[in-house]
Amino acid sequence: MNEHRTEHRKIEQNYPRRQTVTLAGAASTAAMLATMLLIGCTPLPPSKPASEFTPQEARGAAVFQSHCARCHYPTTTHGLHGPGLQALTKVKAMPSGAPPTDARITQTILYGHGMMQPVAVSDSELNDLLAYLHTL
Numbered sequence: 001m002n003e004h005r006t007e008h009r010k011i012e013q014n015y016p017r018r019q020t021v022t023l024a025g026a027a028s029t030a031a032m033l034a035t036m037l038l039i040g041c042t043p044l045p046p047s048k049p050a051s052e053f054t055p056q057e058a059r060g061a062a063v064f065q066s067h068c069a070r071c072h073y074p075t076t077t078h079g080l081h082g083p084g085l086q087a088l089t090k091v092k093a094m095p096s097g098a099p100p101t102d103a104r105i106t107q108t109i110l111y112g113h114g115m116m117q118p119v120a121v122s123d124s125e126l127n128d129l130l131a132y133l134h135t136l
């Protein structure tokens with residue numbers, strides 16, 4: 001457990017700091033995502049593009065926007081108020097060291113975790129949100 005935590009911190013420190021990258025015509029979402037990958041997320045598996053979302057994943061993205069986005073970035077591991085959630089379900093451990101299973105994530109959302117307060121979502125919102133989190 002402790003080893004996991006230390007390892008995770010080391011990985012975070014190894015991500016290069018945000019830089020301003022000027023790309024001609026970088027306004028497109030695709031270019032922005034590519035830039036973010038180049039900046040710091042290269043070792044992580046890629047997120048599913050929003051254009052390929054199932055209806056459930058799209059609903060989950062909306063739940064994320066209204067309930068989670070003010071504290072978590074979905075497309076990077078850089079922290080906002082809480083840790084960035086890119087590749088959340090694809091890595092071995094969440095920042096706490098716990099495995100990123102649906103059960104643990106559900107527990108985090110409904111009951112809070114450490115500095116994170118519980119977030120009130122309905123069962124269907126929760127299911128949609130979990131589907132979306134798997135795309136990150």
Ligand code: HEC
Nearest residue numbers: 067068071081082094095096098108109113114115116119
């Ligand atoms: C008001 C800010 C805030 C909101 C809103 C919020 N979180 Fe968090 N979240 C945090 C903070 C802060 C942490 C770090 C908690 C800690 O380790 O003490 C965290 C941690 C987490 C973790 C990592 C848990 C772990 O075991 O390492 C996950 C996953 C997570 N949040 C998911 C979500 C999801 C999904 C939502 C939306 C339903 C959400 N959060 C809404 C602040 C927030």
